[in-house]
Structure formats: C-alpha cells, structure tokens
Amino acid sequence: MAYDVVIVGGGPAGLNAALYLGRARRAVLLCDAGTPRNAAAAHMHGFGSRDGIPPPEFRRISREQLLHYPNVEMRDTRVGSVEAHEGGFRVSLGDGTTVAARRILLAVGMVDVMMEIPGYRGLWGTSIFQCPFCHGWEAQDQAFGVLATEPAFLDYGVVIQGWSRDVTVFTHGTFAVPPEQRERLHHLGIGLEERRIRALHGTDGRLEAVELEDGTRLPRRILFSAPPQRQPALVTQLGLALDELGFVKVTPMGETSVQGICAAGDMTTRMQGALMAASAGGIAAAMMTHGLILEDANRRYTAATGKPPPVMTKGH
Ligand SMILES: Cc1cc2nc3c(=O)[nH]c(=O)nc-3n(C[C@H](O)[C@H](O)[C@H](O)COP(=O)(O)OP(=O)(O)OC[C@H]3O[C@@H](n4cnc5c(N)ncnc54)[C@H](O)[C@@H]3O)c2cc1C
The missing domain is CATH 3.50.50.60 (FAD/NAD(P)-binding domain)
Structure with missing residues (x-):
C-alpha cells in the first residue's frame, strides 16, 4: 500500500502537516530523525497558547494528539532517500524498510553550522x-x-x-x-x-x-548570532531548486520545483519560528489534500466516462 503522504521531519512544520492530513483522512507516515533545530533550548517562546513550553513537551503533546488519528503513523527514523517510482515515490527509511508514497512533504528544518570559536x-x-x-x-x-x-x-x-x-x-x-x-x-x-x-x-x-x-x-x-545554515543531506540529494540564500524555493502553497514534493518550515525561509513553520506545514498539507482528492476524482471520472477530466484546478 502506498501512503498518500510521507512527511519527512517531525518538528512544528511536519507535526502540523500531519494533523491537517490526518484530519483529512489521508494515509500518512511521519518520519523523524529527532534532531530539531531548537534541541539546545530549554523553552520555546512566541507560540500562542504554548509560550514557554519545553520543546520536547511541545512535540510530545503534538504526537499525543496525532494518536487520535489511526490513519497517521509515526516512526522515529531518518529518511535516507526518496526516489521517483511508478508515478509516486519510493522512500528508504533508516529502520531498513522501504515504503511507497504518492506525495512527499519535506519538513526537515535547517542545520545550523556552529562557528569555529572555542566555547x-x-x-x-x-x-x-x-x-x-x-x-x-x-x-x-x-x-x-x-x-x-x-x-x-x-x-x-x-x-x-x-x-x-x-x-x-x-x-x-x-x-x-x-x-x-x-x-x-x-x-x-x-x-x-x-x-x-x-x-x-x-x-x-x-x-x-x-x-x-x-x-x-x-x-x-x-x-x-545567526550562524550559517545548510540544508540537510536529503534536500541536496533531491536536487530541489534553491533560492539565492540557500532555502528551498516554494510556491505560497509549498510546492517545490519537483512535482509531487512539497516543503514547509525553516528549510524554505529566513523567517524562522515554530509558529510560522507550523502554519506553513498546515498550508502545504491542505493543498496536498486538494491535489490528492482531485486526482482520485479525476481517475474515477475517466474510468466512468472514458474522457479526460475538464481542466479546472491545478492539483499537486
Ligand atoms: C536555539 C534555538 C532556539 C529557538 N527558540 C525558538 C523559540 O523560542 N520560539 C520559536 O518560535 N522558534 C524558536 N526557534 C526556531 C524553531 O526551532 C524553528 O523555527 C522550528 O523548529 C522550525 O520547525 P521545522 O519543523 O521547520 O524544523 P525542525 O523543528 O528543525 O524539525 C525538523 C525535523 O526534521 C528532522 N529531519 C531532518 N532530516 C531528516 C530526515 N532525512 N529524515 C527524517 N527526519 C529528518 C530533524 O531530525 C528534525 O526533528 C529556535 C531555534 C533555535 C536554533
């Protein structure tokens, strides 16, 4: 069985995307390698209703709420590679398994490159x-x-x-x-x-x-201090178009330069914050849901009529 969406990254962007997709009855796999950008911070501020929460507690509550949706699966594992396969994607996981996905949502954050100053x-x-x-x-x-x-x-x-x-x-x-x-x-x-x-x-x-x-x-x-940042390895492997600052280029809906792959959160913008990442994850998830449902509907229409569907909405 192919997941509708494999989400790569379980920070605010990926978690909120999983919530949206879960509530939209999509089959979702959320994979997280457990290295969030704010790992060193004791508290997370500026997230309405969660001001001052320890970041691990934020992720714990988010995951607990996702348990309500049996169509959302979560795995603590790194995604090693994503390859185009039969109109969708083949995703290799660090736990040794390979899964199929119709769409990919990248929410991998950025890597802060520590300055070479002792201390x-x-x-x-x-x-x-x-x-x-x-x-x-x-x-x-x-x-x-x-x-x-x-x-x-x-x-x-x-x-x-x-x-x-x-x-x-x-x-x-x-x-x-x-x-x-x-x-x-x-x-x-x-x-x-x-x-x-x-x-x-x-x-x-x-x-x-x-x-x-x-x-x-x-x-x-x-x-x-704003140290230099780089994209995680997976993004480089995928060859996604980047902007002049090194962030993944996305449309306002989170679409990347590769059909079927969306991106959200810190990896797409210098405006980096947990709430903004969560919001971007929700937007990308909503648009992916539209695209998936329309794709299925178009297939049913063609099967019933033998005709291609009238082109009205661009799905992704
Ligand atoms: C020290 C510090 C303190 C901060 N404090 C605040 C604050 O108080 N308030 C605030 O709003 N923002 C804060 N931020 C910013 C905030 O942490 C980020 O904006 C936010 O975490 C971005 O969310 P994200 O989901 O895009 O990425 P992240 O939270 O970084 O999550 C990305 C996840 O993807 C995973 N991942 C990466 N590659 C793979 C892979 N190949 N397979 C599987 N998983 C993968 C990582 O392990 C990580 O768990 C802080 C940042 C730093 C560095």
Missing part, C-alpha cells in the same frame, strides 16, 4: 541565540553582544537595543566597518569591537565573557 557550541541555545523574539524577553536589559559577521548584521545591533541598551557589536575581524556606520553605532551608544574573538567563556551554558585576540575579556551575558 560557541556549548553556549548555543542557552546564551547564544539567533532570534530576540524567541529569547529576548527573558534576557532583557542584560549585557548583550551581537556577532556581526557581515555588514548587514550591523543593523541587527541597533534592533537588539529594543531588548537592552547595553549592546556591543563584535565583527570578529570579518569586515571593515564603514566610517558612517561606526559613527552611527557610537551615537546610539552601541559598543563596537573589531578584534577577532579568541574564545567565549561561560559556566553551565551561561556566557560570562567574550575573550578577544589580545586576551582582553569583555563581560557579556547574551550573544545574538
């Missing part, structure tokens, strides 16, 4: 954050650092002042700050450090100081 990895998600909307409230008015590894991030240093007036921008020696930007930061009361960072120091995931290349230590409690 960075151990502080990621507890004192180093990407998003002030997610963690700025809890950290407000503390000593902030902003790691600006390209000129565009200088503005970020200004925006972060919305959460604390004690902000130092660190360029880590990656570019020369234009004089007018230097003057702007100075007049806004934002510190600027252009020396390279030698190490980040902290205890139990709590940042204490940023050490510069000459050994100077600047006390800081929170560092905002």
Whole structure:
C-alpha cells in the first residue's frame, strides 16, 4: 500500500502537516530523525497558547494528539532517500524498510553550522541565540553582544537595543566597518569591537565573557548570532531548486520545483519560528489534500466516462 503522504521531519512544520492530513483522512507516515533545530533550548517562546513550553513537551503533546488519528503513523527514523517510482515515490527509511508514497512533504528544518570559536557550541541555545523574539524577553536589559559577521548584521545591533541598551557589536575581524556606520553605532551608544574573538567563556551554558585576540575579556551575558545554515543531506540529494540564500524555493502553497514534493518550515525561509513553520506545514498539507482528492476524482471520472477530466484546478 502506498501512503498518500510521507512527511519527512517531525518538528512544528511536519507535526502540523500531519494533523491537517490526518484530519483529512489521508494515509500518512511521519518520519523523524529527532534532531530539531531548537534541541539546545530549554523553552520555546512566541507560540500562542504554548509560550514557554519545553520543546520536547511541545512535540510530545503534538504526537499525543496525532494518536487520535489511526490513519497517521509515526516512526522515529531518518529518511535516507526518496526516489521517483511508478508515478509516486519510493522512500528508504533508516529502520531498513522501504515504503511507497504518492506525495512527499519535506519538513526537515535547517542545520545550523556552529562557528569555529572555542566555547560557541556549548553556549548555543542557552546564551547564544539567533532570534530576540524567541529569547529576548527573558534576557532583557542584560549585557548583550551581537556577532556581526557581515555588514548587514550591523543593523541587527541597533534592533537588539529594543531588548537592552547595553549592546556591543563584535565583527570578529570579518569586515571593515564603514566610517558612517561606526559613527552611527557610537551615537546610539552601541559598543563596537573589531578584534577577532579568541574564545567565549561561560559556566553551565551561561556566557560570562567574550575573550578577544589580545586576551582582553569583555563581560557579556547574551550573544545574538545567526550562524550559517545548510540544508540537510536529503534536500541536496533531491536536487530541489534553491533560492539565492540557500532555502528551498516554494510556491505560497509549498510546492517545490519537483512535482509531487512539497516543503514547509525553516528549510524554505529566513523567517524562522515554530509558529510560522507550523502554519506553513498546515498550508502545504491542505493543498496536498486538494491535489490528492482531485486526482482520485479525476481517475474515477475517466474510468466512468472514458474522457479526460475538464481542466479546472491545478492539483499537486
Ligand atoms: C536555539 C534555538 C532556539 C529557538 N527558540 C525558538 C523559540 O523560542 N520560539 C520559536 O518560535 N522558534 C524558536 N526557534 C526556531 C524553531 O526551532 C524553528 O523555527 C522550528 O523548529 C522550525 O520547525 P521545522 O519543523 O521547520 O524544523 P525542525 O523543528 O528543525 O524539525 C525538523 C525535523 O526534521 C528532522 N529531519 C531532518 N532530516 C531528516 C530526515 N532525512 N529524515 C527524517 N527526519 C529528518 C530533524 O531530525 C528534525 O526533528 C529556535 C531555534 C533555535 C536554533
């Protein structure tokens, strides 16, 4: 039997897609490798009705609610490959099995590539954050650092002042700050450090100081940093079209450049957040449902009449 949809990834995007597809009576398999982007974070903020929930608890509740729908199957396994097969797809799973699917929904998130600064990895998600909307409230008015590894991030240093007036921008020696930007930061009361960072120091995931290349230590409690991201291996294998920032190109309905494969969540956008990912998962799932039901209806129509169906709606 072919599943209607195999969902790859069980974060907010994949879980919400499974809920939509489940309620639409589709046969769904949700596969998750268990490496969500927010794994290091103790709490998840900004998700209405779930503000402050530990991420594992969010996923547990989502999965518990999916148990209500016997047509949704969940497996803790990595999807190794997806290949076109007989008008649908053949999906190889890490548990050694292969399943057939009519459609694929990718919700694999992104991989944050940790910066090569000693101490960075151990502080990621507890004192180093990407998003002030997610963690700025809890950290407000503390000593902030902003790691600006390209000129565009200088503005970020200004925006972060919305959460604390004690902000130092660190360029880590990656570019020369234009004089007018230097003057702007100075007049806004934002510190600027252009020396390279030698190490980040902290205890139990709590940042204490940023050490510069000459050994100077600047006390800081929170560092905002957007490290580079890359697509998980499966996306590269599939050869999906990417945009100039490296995100999978999708239509507003989540359709990728490959017929039958949709994508949702962080892998498709720089606007990354749990609620936005969940919403995108729901939208893609709704449109896939339309496409599947119309495809079946068209087949029945052709079987009954011998005629091709009139083309009215584009399904996917
Ligand atoms: C440190 C940190 C803190 C954050 N805090 C917040 C916050 O407070 N509030 C907020 O709204 N957002 C927060 N975010 C952002 C939020 O985590 C993401 O926007 C959200 O998780 C994206 O959901 P997603 O479903 O697209 O991807 P993810 O949640 O990353 O889930 C993707 C899933 O796909 C799985 N996967 C990948 N490849 C495969 C494969 N081949 N087979 C099977 N499974 C696979 C992964 O294991 C993972 O479980 C935070 C992010 C970080 C890094």
